[in-house]
Structure formats: structure tokens, C-alpha cells
Amino acid sequence: MTTTQPSPGATAPVPLVEVTIDGITTEVPKGTLIIRAAEDLGIAIPRFCDHPLLKPAGACRQCLVDVAMPDREGNVRPMPKPQASCTMTVAPGMVVNTQLTSQTADKAQRGVMEFLLINHPLDCPICDKGGECPLQNQAMEHGRPVTRFHDVKRTYPKPLAISTQVLLDRERCILCQRCTRFSDEIAGDPFIELQMRGARQQIGTFDETVLGFTGEAPVGASELDAAGAPFASYFSGNTIQICPVGALTSAAYRFRARPFDLVSTPSIGEHDSCGAAIRIDHRRGVVVRRMAGEDPAVNEEWTSDRDRFAFRWQAAHDRLAAPMVRDGGELVETSWADALDVAATELASRRGSLAALPGGRGTLEDAQAWSAFTRRVLGTNDVDFRSRAYGGREEEALLASHVAGSGLTVTYGDLEHAHVLLAGLEAEEEAPTIFLRLRKGVLAGTARVTTVAPLRSRGATKMRADLLASVPGTEAEVLDAVASLGSAEQPGIILVGERLAAAPGAITAALRLAQRTGAKLAWVPRRAGDRAAVEAGLLPSLLPGGRPVTQTAARSEVAEAWGGDIPTEPGRDLAGILAALRSGALAGVVVGGVELGDLPDPVAAREALLAVREAGGLIVSLEVRASEVTELADVVFPVAPPVEKSGTFLTWEGRPRSFQAVFDTPAQSDADALAMLANELGVTLGTAPATAWRGTRVAKPSVSAPPPPSPGPGRAILASWRLMLDGARGQDLEPHLAGTARRSVAMMSPTTAADLGVEGAERVTLRGPAGETSYPLLVTNVADGVVWVPANPREDAAPIAALGVRIGEMVEVVR
Incomplete structure (x- = not known):
């Protein structure tokens, strides 16, 4: 008897089909493969080519089974030969006998195994797959005890x-x-x-x-x-x-x-x-x-x-092994007790004139500790986790009003059945799991992708994405021109990458588009700890759970949870903190794993930290490996990498992803180190409120886009994003992986190349206020007036931040 039941993600019920496998009668959805129906009954059919996430191939023939089907008169008749259970779907009245109940199926499977082993080497002891090899396991179960092949x-x-x-x-x-x-x-x-x-x-x-x-x-x-x-x-x-x-x-x-x-x-x-x-x-x-x-x-x-x-x-050679304190101008290793005492003494003398730059590499537990430490110990709201180019208060307003405390508003599953617009996000390079989900939906015909970018990238091509060509700085104009997004079958979703914040007014335009079309909007940062940092309130106007700093009720909830008063006025953002350090308005900073080269202006960041040193200020650093900040710090605390601590990452969705430590070592997490430092100062860091803020939120951003720059003689507008495999320190010591990285090139349109006088050139040089670098030239389909280069290349080329130019600004291009 055929009945129906809803199928997850489907709009209509899927008919059920009655099938008998090894004498057990069951009902499975129409279109189910025999091998899957057997799995539902706990019957394991040997296989090699079959994979649940790949299309059936029937290449190895190891899954042969006996199949009988009803004829026109309803008589169940066996098929003349065994059938591949990984390619054949169930049918009403079908009777299947696997190797467990059919000598024919068992003999067929043993014959296939013998055939596969004819030329297969017997090198299991030295094979990397030995001990976890399906062929090895199934040969023992379904193979002949003695080979008949002697050639x-x-x-x-x-x-x-x-x-x-x-x-x-x-x-x-x-x-x-x-x-x-x-x-x-x-x-x-x-x-x-x-x-x-x-x-x-x-x-x-x-x-x-x-x-x-x-x-x-x-x-x-x-x-x-x-x-x-x-x-x-x-x-x-x-x-x-x-x-x-x-x-x-x-x-x-x-x-x-x-x-x-x-x-x-x-x-x-x-x-x-x-x-x-x-x-x-x-x-x-x-x-x-x-x-x-x-x-x-x-x-x-x-x-x-x-x-x-x-x-x-x-486990790199520059991994920090012990705390260090500056003594006579030099950093010397010391004990945790001594380093905590020195740091606590210096912090106490400067309380109220310190800031925090925690970065975006930490877990949720680390981020919550940083947030409490900044407010309760440093006594300030001068904190910003963003170690990258960003849009100042416009992006901060988006994160505070729309992202923090929002929960799972958009999930991976949603992406497979939606019309997804990517704005400031190159999925394959910056969010590979999103890319795989989108491509899966596109190939299945259930999803559609549109991307706002200056060129159709390789990833966009593989997703068959529609391109809304945009010159950097015109994203707001392009988004405002989108009349509709999504349909009843494919709801609209806008994925806003962190790079969109570099274009003033673009985030505001994305929110307008979401409101105009009814589409959902989600923010996709690049670093693993960024979403947790938002939830923990590592922004100058934000407290944990989306609570605004300026609201008394919100501050009271957090103060009660943390066990002490917190500052009432919004603090400085990254740019403001660096400027205040440079001018002497701030006397020090606590830094958490920030690479200066990632900041919008690395030169200005170095100058700010040098100014703190020269003025007798304080720099405390919590790091896994030695960096530029280490060389300038007064106190350095070594913290544990992910492999040596437990914690929780939050995905871009807001989904908690807990993990345990792989190794049990004395290494301290950021949260542990900050708790010890707070205890040294007589403060106990409380736990952030568990619930999201239900009161009035920070107002959504409302920023008008300025007119984009017009390319002048010998100049072009800079476009860029980070490639997945680039010069990031997290990819150090991986020469095999580095060999698969894409080549760094400068890309521009034929028209732009002609206007700049570089057509036919093998290489071009990009010059900015702070420096220059050169790339091989690739003339391709890029928006006119634009030159695209990778943000942080692996090769000898300098990152764009070293040029003193940001995305959307003008850069000189010469032959």
C-alpha cells in the first residue's frame, strides 16, 4: 500500500513505496536507492563507488544484489542478473535479496572482489590507508581466502x-x-x-x-x-x-x-x-x-x-613558551606570577586611560572574558575587535542592531533553497563552506546566486552566479537598483561580507534592499572569532547580547552579571584608539593576537605603538606566536592555540560550535590569562548575561554614499579581497598547501589597460602613498577603471595595506 509523508525541504508529499529486503517489508520514499533502503533496515551492502553526497555511478559493481519485480500480472519474477544496488531505485512490490540471503548475490560480490584484487598491490603494511581501508575490510569479509591469480x-x-x-x-x-x-x-x-x-x-x-x-x-x-x-x-x-x-x-x-x-x-x-x-x-x-x-x-x-x-x-618555532617582561629595554622570560604582578601594577596605575584590541581569533569564552576585562578592569569602552578595514560607525550600527543577539536567522540549509545575493563577499575565497552549499543548491536547481563585484570570479562562475558589476564605492548605487530579490519558491537572502563596510553607504543600502524585498540579511565575517566578538560586545557602543552601552537598563543587567559598575559612555573604535595612542590621549593598550599588517593602516598602527613606548606607556600582549606587537610590548602572555584549549566558536549563522582540547598542556586560554590578571587586581570576572537584549536596540545605520572617485590619468580604482591561500600566518610551514595557491596577478579590463598605457605589459607596478609593489598583468573582464589585486599575496608582492591605499581609493598603475 502506498501512502505519503512530507519530505524535508519539499513543498509536496513524496509517495511511499513498499519494498521487501532480505524478508523484511518496509516503506521508503519513492526514488530511494536500494542501498539506502537497506541501510535504513540496518543491512550493510558492501560498496566502493557509492557515496551519499555524490550521484550514483555503478562503477565498482561491489554492491550487486538479487532483485525480483512484479510483472504485469503481479507475479514476482527475478531479474536475470544481479543488479547494482547503488544505482537502482526501489519500485512497488520489489523483492531484494542481499549477500546475507542470496548465494547468487554473495557469489557475485566475491567475484567482483576477486577481480578488483587481481592487479591491486598487497602493500597494506606501507599504505597510508592500511588499517582504515574499505577495500581491506571488505576483502577480509567478502574475498576469497586464496588468490587464483598467479601472473x-x-x-x-x-x-x-x-x-x-x-x-x-x-x-x-x-x-x-x-x-x-x-x-x-x-x-x-x-x-x-x-x-x-x-x-x-x-x-x-x-x-x-x-x-x-x-x-x-x-x-x-x-x-x-x-x-x-x-x-x-x-x-x-x-x-x-x-x-x-x-x-x-x-x-x-x-x-x-x-x-x-x-x-x-x-x-x-x-x-x-x-x-x-x-x-x-x-x-x-x-x-x-x-x-x-x-x-x-x-x-x-x-x-x-x-x-x-x-x-x-x-606548533611553529616562534611559539611563545613563557611570559615575558621588558627589563632594561629587552624582553626576558619570567614566571607567570612575576608577569602578572608587573602587568597588574602597571594597569592599576593607568586605569581609565587604557584601551583593548582583542582581535577576532578567540572563542566565545575568550571574547566574553575580554569584554568583562575591558569594562571592569580597564574601566573603559575603548574596545574594538576589528583588525581589518571597516566602515566605522556604519558597520558598528549594523552589528549592534541586526547581528548581535539575533540567533539563527539564516542557516546553511536556507542557502540551498533561496535566491542569495552576495555583497562584499567572495564565497569560495572567504567562506568556502558557504560556497559548497550554494553550488549544491544551484546544481540542484533549488538556489540562485547573484554577486555584486567588479568581476566574475572563478568561484562565481562555478556557482553560475549573475554578476551585478560594480566599481568599488558604487555598491550602494548597485544595491539600490535591485528591484526584486527572491520568490515564493526561492526566498531572498542577502549575505553581507565584512568587505562591504569599506564602501560608505553600502551597508545602509543592503538593509534598504532587505526591507524593500522582504529578504533576510546575514553578516559573514572572515575570522572564526568575529561573530563571538559581536555577541560578547567587543565594540565601543555594544555590550553582550546586543545591549547598547547608552541604555541604563542594559548596563544594569550586565553590571549585575559581572558584579561591578561599567562605563556609561561609548568608547573609541579601532581608528580612534590608534589615534589616541599616537597623540598620548591614551596611556596604553592590551592587545590580543592582532597582526599589524592586517590593520587598515599598518604604518599608523606601528607609529601609535611606538609613541606609547616612547611616552613610557604600557603595551600588554596576549599572543600564541611572536609578532610585531611582541617586539613593542612591555608584558607578553603566551596563550593557547585552539589545539590546546576547549571552547566555542560561533559560525556566521550564530551557531555554537563547541570543541575540546586535543592536548592537555599548561597553556592558558585568553579567558584564563585575563581572569588571572583580573584576580591580581582584586576583580573577579563574572559571566555575561545568557539571554539576548529584548529592549530598544541601537538604531540601524543610515549613511549616504559619497560619489565614487573618478579614475585620473595613470590611476585606477583599487579592488581587492583575500584569497583563501595567501600570506596569512595561519598557513605558515605548509609548503605542500602553498603550492596549490592561486597565482597573484593584477587584473583589469582591456579598456583600462589601454587607458593606463599598459596593454601588452607582462607586469605592472601599483604605487600608493606608503609604497609600491608589482604584479603580473592579466587582462580580463573587470569593470572599467578598476584594477584588482589580492589583498595579502603569498609571493614577494606587498599587501595592499602596505601601499597606504584602501579598497575603493585611487592607486597609480605604471608599466
């Missing part, structure tokens, strides 16, 4: 470097095509293809010198499969993880450990605000690899290469 196995030169990070041992490959399907269906990046036929068939990039071809490429070879083309993908590590046999291995992990030697700990990626679930594997106190964790609500089973491979920074 020479097929061999190839090995390994074949698909990229600097991914290595291929072709003789191990069983042609399941998981890697090629992932690259095509999920990441959208060209990968290796099936080559040749029959016994000589193999996976590989078409290359005459590697695969032994002569003449033209074989019929059917992909056009993307060009000779020598590297596997350039931000998600390449996923192919290693889903490979069922160890044919694909990681250059960084290869021969480093055996799975049974490893201790595994679930954790959360710390490089962005996406909150991807990961698994950290360590051996003898050293992290040797990270894997994607499974979380259907967030990252499903995928993660970016940055989250997977960039972890050695946490």
Missing part, C-alpha cells in the same frame, strides 16, 4: 603528483571515480579523468610522458584534461579522504603514521567563520593530519584544504 600484477611509476598536495599511486586505484565525481559535482574543479580502456584503464591527467600515449589524446578525453594541468582546487583534500583504497594520498601525511597509531579528537576549523567540523589525528603529541568531520547541518562531509592542511602554525 605479474600491473605496475606504474609512482607516485604521480596530481598537485603539490595530492599524490596518486595508480596501481592501487579501483576506478570507483569518487575523486572525479567529487571534483565535478561538489567543488567544480577539473581533475584527473579515466584514461584508456580495458585492463590498461587508469586514472590520470592526460600527459604523454606519464601515461605513455603517443599522438593525439584518446577519444573522449576531457578538454579540461590538458597535458600537465595541475589539480588546482581549494577542496582537493576531500578526494584523499573519500578514496576507498589509498590511491590518493597527502604529500604532507604520506608515510607519517598508521591509523592504529593515531588518537583522534573531533574539533572545529579555526581559519574562517564557517565552523566546519574536523577531526584532528595526533601521534605522540604531534598533530599529523586533519580530516573533515561529518555534520549535515554545517559542512556535511567536506572541508576546505586550509582547514584540513594548515595546522602546523600552532
Whole structure:
């Protein structure tokens, strides 16, 4: 009997189909694969090519089962041959017998296993997959005890470097095509293809010198499969993880450990605000690899290469091991007790004339401690977590009125069924998990993407995004011109990246668009700790939970929770704090892991800290690794990296993502160090209020956009964003990962190149008030009058902040 039940995310009920598997009758939604229906009953059918997030392929044939179907008269008749359960969907009255109840299915599966093992090497003891290998496990369960193959196995030169990070041992490959399907269906990046036929068939990039071809490429070879083309993908590590046999291995992990030697700990990626679930594997106190964790609500089973491979920074040679105090002009290591005593004495003498720059790398617990410490110990609202270019009070008003305490207003699941407009956000580069969800929805036909940008990026192309071309500084005008967004089937969602704040009036225009169209609006920061910093009130006009500093009732709630009075007037933001330090209006600052090169004006930031030193002021730094701030600090407290502490990151959605410490070490978190310092001063840091503020919020921003600059002779408007793999210190000590980074180039339109007189040039130089740098030139489809360069390149080129020019400002371009 067929009934109906609602299907999650669907608008209409899905019919149920009755099917019998191994004598058990059940009902499953129409369109369910046999292998999934069996899983629902707890019946495991062996498989290699099947993956729940990839389209069926039927490539390995290991999942063969006996199937019988009713004929026209209703008689159940067996099909003449076993069928692949990973490609066949259930039908009414179908009877399935797996290897558990059918000798035919069992014999077929054992035959397939024997065939797969004919050429597969018996190198399990040295294979990286040994001990966690599906082929190894299923060969023991479904394979023959003795081989009947006595000839020479097929061999190839090995390994074949698909990229600097991914290595291929072709003789191990069983042609399941998981890697090629992932690259095509999920990441959208060209990968290796099936080559040749029959016994000589193999996976590989078409290359005459590697695969032994002569003449033209074989019929059917992909056009993307060009000779020598590297596997350039931000998600390449996923192919290693889903490979069922160890044919694909990681250059960084290869021969480093055996799975049974490893201790595994679930954790959360710390490089962005996406909150991807990961698994950290360590051996003898050293992290040797990270894997994607499974979380259907967030990252499903995928993660970016940055989250997977960039972890050695946490144990770098410049990791701070002990507190340091400046003595006679030099920093010297000392005990925690001595450093706390010195810092407490100096802070107490300057209370009321200090500020805090906590950065955006901390957990929610760290951010709450910073917020309480700033107000209760330093006695000020001079605090700003934003260590980047920002829009001043306009962005602050957005965060205080719309983001803080808002909860899960937009989720990853929403993105798959919406018309999403990206403003100031390059999803593939800045929020890779968002990119994968959007691409999934677009390919499924349930989502649509529109991007406001000066060019159609590679990521936008892979999402089939509509481009609303905008010159930096004209985003407000472009957003105001959008008449409609979304529909009943695809509700509108606006994702505002942190870069949009650099264009005055653009955030205000985004809010107008949301109000005009009924679309939801969400803010997507770049750093893992930024959303937590907003919730904790690490802004000059904001207290925890979205409470305005200026409201007495809001202050009273926080003061009661913290156990003491807090300042009543809004404080200075980042620019104001640096200016006050430079002028002497502030006598010191407490800094938390801020890289000066990330600030809007690194030169001015250095001058501000130098002015504090020269005036006899105080700089206290809480850092994991030595930095420019360390060289200028008076007291330095070493704090724990994510691998050595527990805590909670908040995703851009506002979703809590808790994780535990991988290693039990004496390292202190920011929250622990600040609590000890507060105790030294006789203050106990209380816990922030658990609920969001329900009273009157900070008013939404209302800023008019100024007219954009007009390019002059030899000048262009600067556009930029950070690439996923760039010069960030969190990617240090990862040479294999660095090899897959995209090349840093300067991009402009043919018209702009002609106007600047640089057409045909191999390189161009960009000059700003503070310096200059050069890039290879790429002439492509970019908005006229604009030059795009990466914000923080890996190569010798300087970051744009070193030029003294911000996004949307004019920069000189010369041949």
C-alpha cells in the first residue's frame, strides 16, 4: 500500500513505496536507492563507488544484489542478473535479496572482489590507508581466502603528483571515480579523468610522458584534461579522504603514521567563520593530519584544504613558551606570577586611560572574558575587535542592531533553497563552506546566486552566479537598483561580507534592499572569532547580547552579571584608539593576537605603538606566536592555540560550535590569562548575561554614499579581497598547501589597460602613498577603471595595506 509523508525541504508529499529486503517489508520514499533502503533496515551492502553526497555511478559493481519485480500480472519474477544496488531505485512490490540471503548475490560480490584484487598491490603494511581501508575490510569479509591469480600484477611509476598536495599511486586505484565525481559535482574543479580502456584503464591527467600515449589524446578525453594541468582546487583534500583504497594520498601525511597509531579528537576549523567540523589525528603529541568531520547541518562531509592542511602554525618555532617582561629595554622570560604582578601594577596605575584590541581569533569564552576585562578592569569602552578595514560607525550600527543577539536567522540549509545575493563577499575565497552549499543548491536547481563585484570570479562562475558589476564605492548605487530579490519558491537572502563596510553607504543600502524585498540579511565575517566578538560586545557602543552601552537598563543587567559598575559612555573604535595612542590621549593598550599588517593602516598602527613606548606607556600582549606587537610590548602572555584549549566558536549563522582540547598542556586560554590578571587586581570576572537584549536596540545605520572617485590619468580604482591561500600566518610551514595557491596577478579590463598605457605589459607596478609593489598583468573582464589585486599575496608582492591605499581609493598603475 502506498501512502505519503512530507519530505524535508519539499513543498509536496513524496509517495511511499513498499519494498521487501532480505524478508523484511518496509516503506521508503519513492526514488530511494536500494542501498539506502537497506541501510535504513540496518543491512550493510558492501560498496566502493557509492557515496551519499555524490550521484550514483555503478562503477565498482561491489554492491550487486538479487532483485525480483512484479510483472504485469503481479507475479514476482527475478531479474536475470544481479543488479547494482547503488544505482537502482526501489519500485512497488520489489523483492531484494542481499549477500546475507542470496548465494547468487554473495557469489557475485566475491567475484567482483576477486577481480578488483587481481592487479591491486598487497602493500597494506606501507599504505597510508592500511588499517582504515574499505577495500581491506571488505576483502577480509567478502574475498576469497586464496588468490587464483598467479601472473605479474600491473605496475606504474609512482607516485604521480596530481598537485603539490595530492599524490596518486595508480596501481592501487579501483576506478570507483569518487575523486572525479567529487571534483565535478561538489567543488567544480577539473581533475584527473579515466584514461584508456580495458585492463590498461587508469586514472590520470592526460600527459604523454606519464601515461605513455603517443599522438593525439584518446577519444573522449576531457578538454579540461590538458597535458600537465595541475589539480588546482581549494577542496582537493576531500578526494584523499573519500578514496576507498589509498590511491590518493597527502604529500604532507604520506608515510607519517598508521591509523592504529593515531588518537583522534573531533574539533572545529579555526581559519574562517564557517565552523566546519574536523577531526584532528595526533601521534605522540604531534598533530599529523586533519580530516573533515561529518555534520549535515554545517559542512556535511567536506572541508576546505586550509582547514584540513594548515595546522602546523600552532606548533611553529616562534611559539611563545613563557611570559615575558621588558627589563632594561629587552624582553626576558619570567614566571607567570612575576608577569602578572608587573602587568597588574602597571594597569592599576593607568586605569581609565587604557584601551583593548582583542582581535577576532578567540572563542566565545575568550571574547566574553575580554569584554568583562575591558569594562571592569580597564574601566573603559575603548574596545574594538576589528583588525581589518571597516566602515566605522556604519558597520558598528549594523552589528549592534541586526547581528548581535539575533540567533539563527539564516542557516546553511536556507542557502540551498533561496535566491542569495552576495555583497562584499567572495564565497569560495572567504567562506568556502558557504560556497559548497550554494553550488549544491544551484546544481540542484533549488538556489540562485547573484554577486555584486567588479568581476566574475572563478568561484562565481562555478556557482553560475549573475554578476551585478560594480566599481568599488558604487555598491550602494548597485544595491539600490535591485528591484526584486527572491520568490515564493526561492526566498531572498542577502549575505553581507565584512568587505562591504569599506564602501560608505553600502551597508545602509543592503538593509534598504532587505526591507524593500522582504529578504533576510546575514553578516559573514572572515575570522572564526568575529561573530563571538559581536555577541560578547567587543565594540565601543555594544555590550553582550546586543545591549547598547547608552541604555541604563542594559548596563544594569550586565553590571549585575559581572558584579561591578561599567562605563556609561561609548568608547573609541579601532581608528580612534590608534589615534589616541599616537597623540598620548591614551596611556596604553592590551592587545590580543592582532597582526599589524592586517590593520587598515599598518604604518599608523606601528607609529601609535611606538609613541606609547616612547611616552613610557604600557603595551600588554596576549599572543600564541611572536609578532610585531611582541617586539613593542612591555608584558607578553603566551596563550593557547585552539589545539590546546576547549571552547566555542560561533559560525556566521550564530551557531555554537563547541570543541575540546586535543592536548592537555599548561597553556592558558585568553579567558584564563585575563581572569588571572583580573584576580591580581582584586576583580573577579563574572559571566555575561545568557539571554539576548529584548529592549530598544541601537538604531540601524543610515549613511549616504559619497560619489565614487573618478579614475585620473595613470590611476585606477583599487579592488581587492583575500584569497583563501595567501600570506596569512595561519598557513605558515605548509609548503605542500602553498603550492596549490592561486597565482597573484593584477587584473583589469582591456579598456583600462589601454587607458593606463599598459596593454601588452607582462607586469605592472601599483604605487600608493606608503609604497609600491608589482604584479603580473592579466587582462580580463573587470569593470572599467578598476584594477584588482589580492589583498595579502603569498609571493614577494606587498599587501595592499602596505601601499597606504584602501579598497575603493585611487592607486597609480605604471608599466
